[in-house]
Amino acid sequence: MAIYFGDIHNHCGITYGYGSLQNALNVAKEQLDFCSITGHAMWPDIPKRNEKIAFLVDFHEKGFKKLHDNWNEVRNTIKDANIENEFITFQSYEMHSSKYGDHHVLSTSDDLPLVYSKDPSSLYDDLHDYQKIIIPHHIAYTPGYRGINWDYFDNIKSPVVEVFSKHGCSISDLSPYNYYHTMGPRDGRNTVYEGLRQGKQFSFVASTDHHAGYPGSYGDGKIAVSANKKTRESIFTAINNGHTYAITGDKINCNFMVNDAIYGSKIQHTQKRFISLNVTACDFIEKIIVYKNLTPYKVIHLEDFKLINKNYRKYKLRIEFGWGKSTTGYSWDGNISINDGEILDVETCFRGRSVLAPTKDMADNDNINNLDNRLIEKSTNNVSFISNTVKNPSPVHPLTNAIIVEIKGDEQTELKLFMNNKKITYQVSELIKGVKTCHIDEYNSEAFSITCISDDFYEYSNHWVDNINNAPGDFYHVMIKQVNGQMAWISPVFLNNI
Numbered sequence: 001m002a003i004y005f006g007d008i009h010n011h012c013g014i015t016y017g018y019g020s021l022q023n024a025l026n027v028a029k030e031q032l033d034f035c036s037i038t039g040h041a042m043w044p045d046i047p048k049r050n051e052k053i054a055f056l057v058d059f060h061e062k063g064f065k066k067l068h069d070n071w072n073e074v075r076n077t078i079k080d081a082n083i084e085n086e087f088i089t090f091q092s093y094e095m096h097s098s099k100y101g102d103h104h105v106l107s108t109s110d111d112l113p114l115v116y117s118k119d120p121s122s123l124y125d126d127l128h129d130y131q132k133i134i135i136p137h138h139i140a141y142t143p144g145y146r147g148i149n150w151d152y153f154d155n156i157k158s159p160v161v162e163v164f165s166k167h168g169c170s171i172s173d174l175s176p177y178n179y180y181h182t183m184g185p186r187d188g189r190n191t192v193y194e195g196l197r198q199g200k201q202f203s204f205v206a207s208t209d210h211h212a213g214y215p216g217s218y219g220d221g222k223i224a225v226s227a228n229k230k231t232r233e234s235i236f237t238a239i240n241n242g243h244t245y246a247i248t249g250d251k252i253n254c255n256f257m258v259n260d261a262i263y264g265s266k267i268q269h270t271q272k273r274f275i276s277l278n279v280t281a282c283d284f285i286e287k288i289i290v291y292k293n294l295t296p297y298k299v300i301h302l303e304d305f306k307l308i309n310k311n312y313r314k315y316k317l318r319i320e321f322g323w324g325k326s327t328t329g330y331s332w333d334g335n336i337s338i339n340d341g342e343i344l345d346v347e348t349c350f351r352g353r354s355v356l357a358p359t360k361d362m363a364d365n366d367n368i369n370n371l372d373n374r375l376i377e378k379s380t381n382n383v384s385f386i387s388n389t390v391k392n393p394s395p396v397h398p399l400t401n402a403i404i405v406e407i408k409g410d411e412q413t414e415l416k417l418f419m420n421n422k423k424i425t426y427q428v429s430e431l432i433k434g435v436k437t438c439h440i441d442e443y444n445s446e447a448f449s450i451t452c453i454s455d456d457f458y459e460y461s462n463h464w465v466d467n468i469n470n471a472p473g474d475f476y477h478v479m480i481k482q483v484n485g486q487m488a489w490i491s492p493v494f495l496n497n498i
């Protein structure tokens with residue numbers, strides 16, 4: 001089994017978003033294993049048009065018609081982008097629903113028709129000839145305002161629920177990433193925890209819900225899937241079986257099992273449970289909580305992690321770059337080389353221009369996110385890349401990009417970094433003491449930082465035996481939080497009387 005990362009809910013100019021479909025696919029290939037690009041298709045109970053909401057109603061109806069008129073071409077472009085074992089695509093489209101909450105269809109069929117049904121559940125039924133699921137998303141909006149309605153939830157039709165996206169985090173009232181979009185605040189009646197409390201059994205996914213054609217945009221949500229192979233059938237089967245988890249941005253790698261059954265499994269209840277957890281994070285692990293029936297069962301803190309003496313170790317170097325004051329884009333040309341060490345892995349954290357819904361002042365622009373963020377070269381001692389960043393919209397809303405390089409080495413291992421006109425060299429012994437920063441030019445110019453972490457602080461594994469107060473219907477899930485704010489929510493294992 002391998003873990004694959006994707007984005008199965010995001011938008012572009014095929015409906016009322018921005019940016020070309022082809023560019024969205026190119027961007028997705030750069031940092032994802034699989035994706036779907038979702039067309040907004042319908043809103044059966046759309047509010048009646050009046051002066052106050054004329055713009056809203058009009059851009060939706062225009063977008064739905066655009067998708068309808070180009071559906072064959074959209075489907076064919078997505079079909080052609082699917083290359084088994086390399087990059088996987090799915091067909092998808094979305095229904096808004098004031099009463100039942102928004103859902104998107106995800107299908108393996110390149111013949112998937114656009115069907116106009118009265119509600120999400122009927123849409124699933126009306127597509128009876130096609131392999132598909134329907135996924136509720138941004139579920140925590142106010143009831144009646146496009147939040148989920150748990151009374152109508154069906155886990156056969158919806159084995160997974162989107163728990164995080166650009167809209168925010170829907171897990172519980174206590175989760176970070178509250179809702180701040182124009183659609184309104186997060187409501188405790190419609191959270192993931194409320195659904196689980198009511199006995200609904202489902203798995204967690206995240207996706208960006210990006211509206212300007214940048215699937216996988218860093219920090220906006222991704223789905224992780226444990227699958228046999230990188231094929232459409234294998235990844236869909238894994239999603240349908242719920243073997244998924246949600247991440248915000250960093251590709252946190254997690255294996256969580258109860259009685260040897262992976263996250264998302266529904267297994268026979270036992271009196272004694274064997275729980276195992278393996279995590280490889282991408283930054284300092286701040287906290288891991290293993291929950292049993294939504295109550296903390298094990299809590300692991302940053303303060304529990306210690307540097308262990310060993311001959312060589314692994315490190316993660318994060319080169320984060322951006323800042324400055326450019327609104328049109330600043331181009332980066334970077335090269336990272338390692339002496340007396342070896343590069344094991346490289347991860348990109350690229351973002352697109354952030355758009356969540358059309359506004360009156362935005363014009364159609366196919367190239368809004370044609371940013372050319374990409375790795376140029378990757379070997380055991382060298383990585384080069386190009387990228388484009390704009391200024392951060394506020395000091396607490398970063399639009400920086402980053403490259404994470406995992407290396408094997410020791411304190412003498414040397415990092416040589418070229419970032420445009422700047423060249424700097426550090427030994428790991430220096431970097432490990434704390435973050436180093438560098439500015440490209442005078443005050444307010446672009447800048448970059450280097451963070452170096454030893455594996456003792458980003459890897460964790462443990463196992464436990466739980467034989468206290470156990471009953472059928474128990475379930476266990478995991479939350480992982482890094483110091484940089486990036487998170488993962490690992491789907492529950494449910495122990496039922498089968």
Ligand SMILES: [Zn+2]
Nearest residue numbers: 009011094209
């Ligand atoms: Zn959407």
